[in-house]
Amino acid sequence: MNWFQRLLKTARMEKELDVELRFHFEAQVADKINAGLTEAEARRATRLEFGGLEQIKQDCRESRGTLWLVSIVQDLRFGARILAKSPGFSVTAILVLALGIGVSTLAFSLYNIASLQSIPVRDPATVVRIERRSPANINPGVPYASIAYYRDNAKSLSAVMATMGVAPLVLNHDEQRVRATFVSSNYFSELGGTAATGRLFDAARDDAASAPVCVLSYRLWQRKFDSDPSIVGKAINLGGKPATVIGVASETFASLGSDSPDLWLPLLQHSYFVEGSKPLADPKFEGLIGMWGRLAPGVSRSSAEQELLSLTNQLRKIYPTVIWDHEYIVVSPGAHFFTFEGGPGRPPLLEIVGLLVFLILAIACANLGGLLMARGAGRQREIQLRFDLGARKLRVFRQLLTENLLLGLLGSLAALPLSYGVLRLVLLYSNAPAWMSALPDWRVFLFTSAMGFVAALLFGLLPTLQMVRQKKNRSLWHQFVVCAQVGASCVLLILAGLLVRATLHTMYSDPGFGYERVLSIDPGMNGHGFASAQAQAYLDQLQNRLRTVPGVTFVSIARTPPLVNTTVTTTSIDVAGRRIMIYPNWVSPEFFQTMQIPMLRGRSFRQGEKNAVILSESLARKRWPSEDPIGKQWEKSNNVVIGVVGNTRAMELNNTDATEMYYPPSADDFPEMSVLVRTAGDPNTLTPTIKAIAGSIDTGLYPTITPLTAGFRKNVSQAEQIAAIVSLLGGIAIFLAVVGLLGLVSYAVSQRTKEIAIRLALGADRIEIFTAVLHRFAWPVLFGLVAGVAITAGLSQVLRRALYGISGLDPISYMGAMAILIAILAAAVLLPIRRAFQLDIARTLHFE
Amino acid sequence: MSTPSKFDLPQGTLDLLILRVVALGPIHGYAISQHIQMISKEALQIQQGSLYPALHRLENKNFLVAEWGSTETGREAKFYRLTAKGRTQLKAETESWERLTEVVAMILQHPLGEPS
Numbered sequence: 001m002n003w004f005q006r007l008l009k010t011a012r013m014e015k016e017l018d019v020e021l022r023f024h025f026e027a028q029v030a031d032k033i034n035a036g037l038t039e040a041e042a043r044r045a046t047r048l049e050f051g052g053l054e055q056i057k058q059d060c061r062e063s064r065g066t067l068w069l070v071s072i073v074q075d076l077r078f079g080a081r082i083l084a085k086s087p088g089f090s091v092t093a094i095l096v097l098a099l100g101i102g103v104s105t106l107a108f109s110l111y112n113i114a115s116l117q118s119i120p121v122r123d124p125a126t127v128v129r130i131e132r133r134s135p136a137n138i139n140p141g142v143p144y145a146s147i148a149y150y151r152d153n154a155k156s157l158s159a160v161m162a163t164m165g166v167a168p169l170v171l172n173h174d175e176q177r178v179r180a181t182f183v184s185s186n187y188f189s190e191l192g193g194t195a196a197t198g199r200l201f202d203a204a205r206d207d208a209a210s211a212p213v214c215v216l217s218y219r220l221w222q223r224k225f226d227s228d229p230s231i232v233g234k235a236i237n238l239g240g241k242p243a244t245v246i247g248v249a250s251e252t253f254a255s256l257g258s259d260s261p262d263l264w265l266p267l268l269q270h271s272y273f274v275e276g277s278k279p280l281a282d283p284k285f286e287g288l289i290g291m292w293g294r295l296a297p298g299v300s301r302s303s304a305e306q307e308l309l310s311l312t313n314q315l316r317k318i319y320p321t322v323i324w325d326h327e328y329i330v331v332s333p334g335a336h337f338f339t340f341e342g343g344p345g346r347p348p349l350l351e352i353v354g355l356l357v358f359l360i361l362a363i364a365c366a367n368l369g370g371l372l373m374a375r376g377a378g379r380q381r382e383i384q385l386r387f388d389l390g391a392r393k394l395r396v397f398r399q400l401l402t403e404n405l406l407l408g409l410l411g412s413l414a415a416l417p418l419s420y421g422v423l424r425l426v427l428l429y430s431n432a433p434a435w436m437s438a439l440p441d442w443r444v445f446l447f448t449s450a451m452g453f454v455a456a457l458l459f460g461l462l463p464t465l466q467m468v469r470q471k472k473n474r475s476l477w478h479q480f481v482v483c484a485q486v487g488a489s490c491v492l493l494i495l496a497g498l499l500v501r502a503t504l505h506t507m508y509s510d511p512g513f514g515y516e517r518v519l520s521i522d523p524g525m526n527g528h529g530f531a532s533a534q535a536q537a538y539l540d541q542l543q544n545r546l547r548t549v550p551g552v553t554f555v556s557i558a559r560t561p562p563l564v565n566t567t568v569t570t571t572s573i574d575v576a577g578r579r580i581m582i583y584p585n586w587v588s589p590e591f592f593q594t595m596q597i598p599m600l601r602g603r604s605f606r607q608g609e610k611n612a613v614i615l616s617e618s619l620a621r622k623r624w625p626s627e628d629p630i631g632k633q634w635e636k637s638n639n640v641v642i643g644v645v646g647n648t649r650a651m652e653l654n655n656t657d658a659t660e661m662y663y664p665p666s667a668d669d670f671p672e673m674s675v676l677v678r679t680a681g682d683p684n685t686l687t688p689t690i691k692a693i694a695g696s697i698d699t700g701l702y703p704t705i706t707p708l709t710a711g712f713r714k715n716v717s718q719a720e721q722i723a724a725i726v727s728l729l730g731g732i733a734i735f736l737a738v739v740g741l742l743g744l745v746s747y748a749v750s751q752r753t754k755e756i757a758i759r760l761a762l763g764a765d766r767i768e769i770f771t772a773v774l775h776r777f778a779w780p781v782l783f784g785l786v787a788g789v790a791i792t793a794g795l796s797q798v799l800r801r802a803l804y805g806i807s808g809l810d811p812i813s814y815m816g817a818m819a820i821l822i823a824i825l826a827a828a829v830l831l832p833i834r835r836a837f838q839l840d841i842a843r844t845l846h847f848e
Numbered sequence: 849m850s851t852p853s854k855f856d857l858p859q860g861t862l863d864l865l866i867l868r869v870v871a872l873g874p875i876h877g878y879a880i881s882q883h884i885q886m887i888s889k890e891a892l893q894i895q896q897g898s899l900y901p902a903l904h905r906l907e908n909k910n911f912l913v914a915e916w917g918s919t920e921t922g923r924e925a926k927f928y929r930l931t932a933k934g935r936t937q938l939k940a941e942t943e944s945w946e947r948l949t950e951v952v953a954m955i956l957q958h959p960l961g962e963p964s
Contacts, residue, residue, distance in 0.1 A: 006908070023877075024876075030921075051895070059900070
């Protein structure tokens, strides 16, 4: 019999063992009778010789080598019975663990989906993203000329793909625009994509010379065309250009990168769809063309990087102005939805989320520790009894540990559906790609069970050790548990407070400019290859026409329209060793009236004025704290400060540190400019008129018209979401802290029931008893609060930019969080103590 | 009428004795202990408490294999038999035992090693 048979055929083996030993016994008895003893004497003698039959059997069983597993199963069954016996404790412990583990599982699942799981494309391991870097530049895009060169010359890549996102396009003159991505013709075939209907791009058929075509995403097909299969072969209108729909990608097709476009267009036909642009012909084209590749069989990423680097050096000879100094190529795994990139200047998102999740788990674990300890007190008799019956310490310890592990396992099991449910909602709500599944994969299972294991082991170990050692004094561990959970709850509560306050601040405080009645019109000239003079003419004409519209009060242009902009430029200067962050903007003279930004000193620009700058009040004060800035030269340029305007939070609502400065637009800026229109009444009623005017000036352009209120709402809703998530975490933290403290104080009271009863019997003052019981909780709570405040203060410096207009040290948030925490802790403490005061003194004393 | 064993068997020796006895042919536990007692002229008596755990250990190590059969008195008993692996083991252990006793005897019989 092998090990497994020995493990599984226990019943048969027991029977055989019994028969074997019985045979020996009977044979020995028979021999003794033969030797002349009576049967009774023979049996008695044999029994004496045999000694303990059960002990022999146990020794035989041990020789099977399966006993440890069998005893673990026994322990588990025993543990399950114990847990079932006190359902109140078990449910609380499992709930506490499930919340703690559930939050971390959810965070891990999201990370897993985004960064660990491969997107479902053919052979995802060899798909790579290719980016160019240099010590001075980081640019995710690669010029098309370089892409073509790499494609034709790199032997380490078996295929090269290119993608290019563009500003949303108008579909069939609809109000709502669609997101299109231009892709190389091998895109679908390389990724192994299939068509739900029709066909996908084909390198042989869809090139620059052939008829313009597009492939719809499954979602767009459902949403706009009611999944009508006859759409294939029909023409649709995209940004004013007709194109034939050749097919619909399957529902589960995963596009590269994190954008999931509504439709795909052939990159080779880019200049047809976006009139005037020439990203393929012009190596200096500044749009973002993403480069992707497939590694040739057996080629590693680093050897591909080396080959591409040598090709880059050859390219420099062909396009000396395009290739940077010391440019090198980074090849990274491409088949992931999102890659968290560290590095200076990027917010340490992973670390922050990791910390929050860790805090929740720590609170949950600390609670479990507290609960276990409180229960340990009640089980002292049981454990003493086991020792008295001859149980070994290690055996009891192992049994108790198994019980904890069972709790951890059940907690993990309960956490999985919790995290699954929330994740499903998150995916649904965030309109995630169809291939993303909330179902846990092996990584999530592994993570969750590891969390349960760690939680049970870390925080079950010490209380269990103390239970086995039968130590009465658990106060040090106690104090640590209290300290840890108060500290962690404190961090989460303060953060929640800061973020909620920041959201309120964004919504209800004055951003420094009037956004309610302003429309932004982005003509998108840059994408259409407008030259400077052409752009300026267009802008002049548009502004003049708009000024004649009744209800329009001011019209101006700006390179970065407030609130609706998707990219923001920042710069900085050093004043006396301190770095000042500045948002520059390029605006026309009437910008300040249009945006209702008060002119505090000096004057606005004159039409066509050069070499002048206008500063925001805070920038002027930081740069020249005690001097009049008007007439001063700005840094080492020939620009002179001509005016000072009010501070705004126009560029990023969440950055109160920032200051602004304004330049008049130079010739290069015109293709990038947007037009801002202030209206006397509701701006939305003018949208059709403005649209008609903008469209009539140049039929090739499809301007985006956005009310600034929409941008404002978007900003606020982002802040609200973050605040809601952190508040939820804070709520979980409070709940856990309450459960934990209730457990601990109940325990402390139960430990001293007799003492309290005696004191009460002797007529002691209740307040005195109260303080005596709670005395040892005071210091750890205080320590926890101090540690929590210190950690948060450190953290909030990192969070600064998320804190819309609130200082990271906002006293109201700190005081509020601490007040709430102390109030809740007090409530959690009072409940068990009240019960203690109501106890039946005579009975309690009698019982002991 | 228990006669306590006259020797403390050195560690592992019991296994060797069992293997040796079982090598004679299929045999049950009681007969093994009787055999050892008989051959050693009552000098060795194997306790049940040591015999059966040792037998099971050897069986689990695949040195022995067991079959159920009937004795001459018609009772059902578990008969042990040596496996090929057990035979190799017996040979190896016998050799090492002989070597050990030789060495021990050599030292004990050496005139210089004699205690004064």
